[in-house]
Structures are given as structure tokens and as C-alpha cells.
Amino acid sequence: MEIEKPTTMMCTLLAMEQTNFCYRVCSVCERTLPDNPTSLCNFCNLNSSKQSHSSPSKRLFRILMSVASDTRVFTVICFDRAAKVLFGCSADEFFDFAKLHPFTAATANRILEGEMIKVTLSRPKNGNAEHLRVSQVFPLRSGFQPAIQTLKEFYGVRTGS
Template identity: 40%
Template sequence: MSLAACTTTGGGAAATWTPPFCTVVAADTSDFSYLSCPRCDAALPDGAASCFACGGHPTRVYRLHLSVATHDRVVPVVLFDRAARSLMGCSADELVRIFAAHPSAARAAAEALRGEMCRMVLRAPRKGTAGERIRAVSVVPLRDRFRPVVETLRAMYPRG
């Protein structure tokens, strides 16, 4: 999908686009993270004890899929770790623990994100990457009293 009014940064980087605002229409919290090596950024299979490339200790990072509405369209967007943390308010590891302890928390997290208005810098998929979604490079919530999703979950599921 081409993005109208895209700007291209130097060095052949993918085009970026900053709509006036985006509204989260839906969030897929069923498969929101994966294991990655913090040293070499390699994606690792679930259950990996170490990185196959460099031997680093894997950590869980975000790959959160959203549908967002702009002023003129609804687009599928993926948020990786840094961008997703601004909405979620915690590490992917912590969210996995919350979801494991409370089976309905994943659905509650998706509901908490629905309707949230944000300013997003979006990057078009790189050429030759069929099926890749538009990527949110940065996300800034626009609501004055924005609460990260983890705070909503902690209020709904207090530790007992």
C-alpha cells in the first residue's frame, strides 16, 4: 500500500508518514511478542535458551499488531518494542506474566487500547517485503489523562 504525502529520508530508507492523528480501532493481543537477542537483534524461536548467532541471552520484545484509523483510511500497523512500550507501559515479559495469571487480561488489554488517539510516525514497508505491515516508528498518546494499558490491567487484576 502506498502512503500519500510520504517523505523519504536520505540513504534509501523507507518512506515515513505522520498523519494528524490515529485512532486505535483494534489490537491483536493474542500474539504480541517474540524472543529476540538484545546483542544482535536476531529473532529466536520460543523456548530458545540462547542466541544461535552470538550466544546472547534472549529477551521477550513486542510485536503488537493494531488496526488504526487515520483521517482517511484504516490501516494495519505493527509496533515493535520501543513504540509498543509507550502504549503498554511495561516490558513484554511483564505483560506475558499478567496474561498467564489472568486469562481474560489479553482481551481487557485489547479493549483498553480501542479508541486511543495517538500521533504516530508510520514507515512504509521496505520494497521486496511482501506482506509486511506498515510500521509505527514512534507513538505518542494524545489524551491528557492517558494511562498505559498495564495500569488499567493492574487496577482490574490487583495482586492478591
């Protein structure tokens, strides 16, 4: 699907990539880091005075999704800000929850499958990128609750008050 400027449309979420839903970034400058948990940011390593955060890295969502409009099915990529609307938590929180509860990503996929959403799609800034970007997402169902809430109910996890 080719678009010249950001386009808003109504879609149905068909499926999400379940194995690679997030990536690590430096918690100071948000540059992408290797998956190795011990790796540090080379840029911020030089400026260690900035390293006041408790963790040198954090995770951000990067979710490949299949969506259907009224005329076609296509693949889009949903990054952190938009993905948080669907998941209701940070990528770190989702990752930690998934470590404790097997098949969390597959269950989240089933929870969100079939959701009607209004998305704003934009062209990638990188000319080599393959998929359109989801810059905004709005669930259309009045009873929508983010995936993490349903997952916590499903796995019987109590939330503190």
C-alpha cells in the same frame, strides 16, 4: 496506504492482535529466536564469553493494529519501542502478567480501543513486509495511562513502593 517518507498523522486505535503480541530474541544480540524457550542463539553460542546475562533470551513487542485516520482504516505493525508507550512496560513484564491473569491481552485491547494517538508511520525496511511500521506513537488524551497500569488496577495487583 503507500508512503514514501515517514508520515505523522492522528489516528484512532481500533483493535490489536491479541494472540501473538511478542516474539523472543537473544538478550545479547537481539536476533530473533524460535518460540521454544530452551533454544539459544546460534550466533552468540559461538561467542559464549558474551553470555553474561542471567537470561539467554527476552521478549519484544510486535503488535498488529488496526487504526483509522480521517479517511480510511488500515493495518500497521507496532514494534517494541513504540508499543512500550501504549503498554507502559516491557514485553517480558506484560507476558509474565498475562500468564498470571487470563484474558490480559483481550482486556488490554479493550482498554486501548478508541484511543486517539498521533503516530509516525514509515515504510518497512524489508521490501517483502506487508504493513507500515509505527516508529513513534503519542497518546493524545490528557488522562491517558498505559495499559499495564489499568490492568493492575483491574486485577487488583498492588505495586510495591
